[in-house]
Amino acid sequence: MTSPVPTAPSHTIPFYRDVRVLRILAQIVFVALVLLFLGYLFNNMTRGLARLSGSFSFGFLDNAASFALSETPIPYDPATDSYWIAFMIGVLNTLRVIIVGIVLATLLGLVAGIAQLSSNWLVRKITQGYVEIFRNTPLLIQLFVWYFIGVLSLPRVRDSVELPGSIYLSNRGLALPWFTPNETFALWFGLALVWIAVAVGAYWLLRRVKIPLVYEWRGGWALLIWLALALVSAVALNPFTPSLPAVRGFNFQGGTTLSPEYAALLLGLVFYTGAFIADIVRAGIQAVPRGIIEASRALGLTYVQALRLIVIPLALRVIIPPLTNQYLNLAKNSSLAIAVGYADLFYVSNTIFNQTGQTLQVILMVMGAYLIISLALATLMNAVNARFKLVER
Amino acid sequence: MKRDSRGIILLAVVAVVAFAIGACAGPITTVPTAAQPTQAQATSVPQPTAPPPTAVAQPTAAPTQVAQATAAPTQAPSGGPTNPPPTSAAAEIKGRLKTVLDRGKLICGVNGQLAGFSVLEADGNYSGIDAEFCRVVAAALFNDVSKIEYRPLTTQNRFAALQSGEVDVLMRNTTFTLNRDTAVGLEFLPTTFFDGGGILVEKSLNAAKLEDLAGATICVLSGTTNEQVLTDTFNALKIQFTPLTFPEANALYKALDEGRCDAATSDKSQLAGQRASLLSKPDDWAIMDATLSKEPLAPAVLQNDAQWADVVRWAIYATWYAEELGINQANVDDKLANGDTNTKRFLGGTGSLGKDMGLSPDAFYRVIKLVGNYGEIFEKTLGPNTKFKVPRGLNTPYTEGGLQYSPPFR
Numbered sequence: 001m002t003s004p005v006p007t008a009p010s011h012t013i014p015f016y017r018d019v020r021v022l023r024i025l026a027q028i029v030f031v032a033l034v035l036l037f038l039g040y041l042f043n044n045m046t047r048g049l050a051r052l053s054g055s056f057s058f059g060f061l062d063n064a065a066s067f068a069l070s071e072t073p074i075p076y077d078p079a080t081d082s083y084w085i086a087f088m089i090g091v092l093n094t095l096r097v098i099i100v101g102i103v104l105a106t107l108l109g110l111v112a113g114i115a116q117l118s119s120n121w122l123v124r125k126i127t128q129g130y131v132e133i134f135r136n137t138p139l140l141i142q143l144f145v146w147y148f149i150g151v152l153s154l155p156r157v158r159d160s161v162e163l164p165g166s167i168y169l170s171n172r173g174l175a176l177p178w179f180t181p182n183e184t185f186a187l188w189f190g191l192a193l194v195w196i197a198v199a200v201g202a203y204w205l206l207r208r209v210k211i212p213l214v215y216e217w218r219g220g221w222a223l224l225i226w227l228a229l230a231l232v233s234a235v236a237l238n239p240f241t242p243s244l245p246a247v248r249g250f251n252f253q254g255g256t257t258l259s260p261e262y263a264a265l266l267l268g269l270v271f272y273t274g275a276f277i278a279d280i281v282r283a284g285i286q287a288v289p290r291g292i293i294e295a296s297r298a299l300g301l302t303y304v305q306a307l308r309l310i311v312i313p314l315a316l317r318v319i320i321p322p323l324t325n326q327y328l329n330l331a332k333n334s335s336l337a338i339a340v341g342y343a344d345l346f347y348v349s350n351t352i353f354n355q356t357g358q359t360l361q362v363i364l365m366v367m368g369a370y371l372i373i374s375l376a377l378a379t380l381m382n383a384v385n386a387r388f389k390l391v392e393r
Numbered sequence: 394m395k396r397d398s399r400g401i402i403l404l405a406v407v408a409v410v411a412f413a414i415g416a417c418a419g420p421i422t423t424v425p426t427a428a429q430p431t432q433a434q435a436t437s438v439p440q441p442t443a444p445p446p447t448a449v450a451q452p453t454a455a456p457t458q459v460a461q462a463t464a465a466p467t468q469a470p471s472g473g474p475t476n477p478p479p480t481s482a483a484a485e486i487k488g489r490l491k492t493v494l495d496r497g498k499l500i501c502g503v504n505g506q507l508a509g510f511s512v513l514e515a516d517g518n519y520s521g522i523d524a525e526f527c528r529v530v531a532a533a534l535f536n537d538v539s540k541i542e543y544r545p546l547t548t549q550n551r552f553a554a555l556q557s558g559e560v561d562v563l564m565r566n567t568t569f570t571l572n573r574d575t576a577v578g579l580e581f582l583p584t585t586f587f588d589g590g591g592i593l594v595e596k597s598l599n600a601a602k603l604e605d606l607a608g609a610t611i612c613v614l615s616g617t618t619n620e621q622v623l624t625d626t627f628n629a630l631k632i633q634f635t636p637l638t639f640p641e642a643n644a645l646y647k648a649l650d651e652g653r654c655d656a657a658t659s660d661k662s663q664l665a666g667q668r669a670s671l672l673s674k675p676d677d678w679a680i681m682d683a684t685l686s687k688e689p690l691a692p693a694v695l696q697n698d699a700q701w702a703d704v705v706r707w708a709i710y711a712t713w714y715a716e717e718l719g720i721n722q723a724n725v726d727d728k729l730a731n732g733d734t735n736t737k738r739f740l741g742g743t744g745s746l747g748k749d750m751g752l753s754p755d756a757f758y759r760v761i762k763l764v765g766n767y768g769e770i771f772e773k774t775l776g777p778n779t780k781f782k783v784p785r786g787l788n789t790p791y792t793e794g795g796l797q798y799s800p801p802f803r
Contacts (some may be wrong), residue, residue: 067624
């Protein structure tokens with residue numbers, strides 16, 4: 001009846017045939033190889049530094065930079081300011097491109113993604129053509145086209161095109177009216193912050209008003225209240241003088257100028273990343289079951305209402321994870337700025353290590369800066385993802 | 394559980410040991426791209442004993458010389474002192490010189506985009522004064538000016554290419570500065586072209602002096618001395634300006650041509666070359682009289698390799714010395730046969746000058762025979778008969794009031 005109990009093997013398995021031992025052994029060998037390689041690189045670095053009789057220190061960052069930069073979001077005097085300040089200007093210029101680029105690429109991608117599913121043949125084909133062309137050509141080439149063929153072929157500064165509202169377009173950039181702050185600016189700015197608090201309070205209070213026109217649009221009303229208060233105080237305090245651009249000497253003086261380099265880089269990044277986002281949005285919308293869309297239309301929602309209230313909230317769950325990747329790509333691709341002469345982080349660092357010869361330190365700083373930017377972006381997007389993902393009970 | 398923890402401890406021990414081995418076992422002198430592994434090992438042999446003087450006494454050609462030099466350590470009878478006796482006439486071939494001779498060709502870092510200095514011609518050869526000096530070194534090393542691999546470098550990556558050992562020598566219109574000599578870790582050789590920083594503007598702007606450029610946008614190549622000179626000069630004169638920096642010349646001169654910037658700054662010879670080759674209407678542009686800076690353009694090698702630096706240094710001096718002595722490509726054979734003792738010693742007819750450097754005795758004869766003296770090199774690359782029409786300026790022998798003063802070859 002009962003099968004005979006298998007007798008214990010008379011011999012033990014040798015260790016080289018014991019799966020448990022082999023598994024651990026394989027891992028040990030792998031880790032050893034990886035570490036051997038890392039050690040080799042480390043050794044190479046220290047010996048290379050010794051050969052160049054260079055020391056590994058970051059002291060050079062305190063020296064005066066002595067190279068001028070074309071775009072400086074913070075005041076910068078190359079004669080006295082240090083390499084560290086120059087590096088930080090590079091970081092700020094990079095952030096300027098990344099933040100604006102992400103916002104614009106998202107908008108463009110959203111519109112193009114929805115248009116790809118449009119029932120209008122022409123709209124659908126044009127957006128599909130856009131996505132295919134921009135997704136399948138290298139970004140560097142696109143940047144060259146934007147800069148050398150697009151922006152630089154604009155009229156010269158003395159023949160600039162004047163647009164309504166004192167806006168001038170030339171190959172020196174887009175000159176816009178701007179303002180110069182007066183001494184009352186700080187006071188006005190403080191008041192404007194107070195008015196934000198007032199508007200937020202109004203937003204809460206308006207909820208209790210039982211008039212649909214008021215409580216349904218309370219966000220708009222709160223904004224209107226803030227704008228009115230800010231405007232009234234601006235008229236009372238006169239915090240800034242408007243400044244109009246005009247050609248004086250070689251360049252535009254007054255106003256503010258959006259540089260062609262910034263414009264070319266931004267356009268390149270937005271159109272390139274926008275094409276990828278468009279496809280992600282399209283896929284996300286198509287992932288929403290057809291029955292849900294039909295049901296929402298059957299309830300009497302218009303197409304736009306169905307999109308806004310039903311489809312997009314469901315599609316977002318699919319869209320956000322790959323969208324994070326595209327944001328990270330945009331952030332890292334911004335380092336191509338050097339090709340069109342925009343003073344971003346990588347561009348400034350290049351000049352720094354060229355002048356100081358401290359290549360290793362500067363490269364490590366650049367890698368660290370991009371790592372921090374990317375990790376911050378990823379953390380932010382993970383938080384957004386956590387908010388939108390399907391809650392399972 | 395117990396088994397697991399034992400495995401982890403074992404893993405940690407192996408990891409530490411492996412890292413320690415890795416950190417000790419790497420090659421000593423070069424990064425992987427620089428040299429073939431065999432050479433790296435050869436240089437890391439713990440006791441580089443001196444070869445007996447006879448081992449390399451009469452090297453007739455480079456390959457045999459190398460073979461003897463590599464074999465030397467095993468032949469060394471004593472294995473005692475690590476330095477050759479001071480009386481030894483023949484040099485021990487090591488370091489970069491050995492790497493280059495073993496490889497059989499010179500890797501020369503050039504600009505590649507600068508007409509008159511180094512630019513790729515339709516026939517596949519590089520022309521220009523920097524390319525000619527690559528040939529000067531190759532002639533001294535190999536008696537063959539085709540044994541060169543030109544490596545075009547940007548202003549950004551030129552020093553990294555030298556530091557990592559990717560190129561043997563940098564002949565890339567590079568300004569000799571203290572910072573580059575020390576902090577960047579280069580060894581500069583005799584200046585092959587004495588230049589000065591200048592500014593290129595459109596003639597229609599009527600800019601006669603630097604103050605006329607107040608408020609202008611000025612294009613400059615990044616990673617150059619010009620970039621710093623521009624900032625320093627304009628700040629000192631309190632002139633407002635906006636710099637616009639590009640990583641390479643094609644982009645910069647395109648932007649200048651399109652009117653994105655009002656002027657460009659660079660070394661004057663470079664402005665002349667680029668005006669002729671990269672601007673659509675060269676005649677509309679003028680180089681201002683003002684000289685912003687001294688720009689001695691010198692070849693560079695990596696520091697701490699005196700033997701290799703000496704080879705390149707004296708090959709360059711040879712082109713000056715030959716012009717001083719009136720030796721040129723046409724009469725060099727005659728001078729070798731019938732010249733005075735000094736000339737014969739220089740050309741290798743007598744004495745051991747070439748051999749002392751670790752090269753063939755007639756190394757300098759080859760330089761003049763295959764490439765020419767400095768005057769001839771200048772004539773065919775930048776001189777009045779070329780489209781650049783650069784004046785020789787300071788680049789004449791000291792006997793004619795210039796700065797070229799070669800130490801004696803003796």
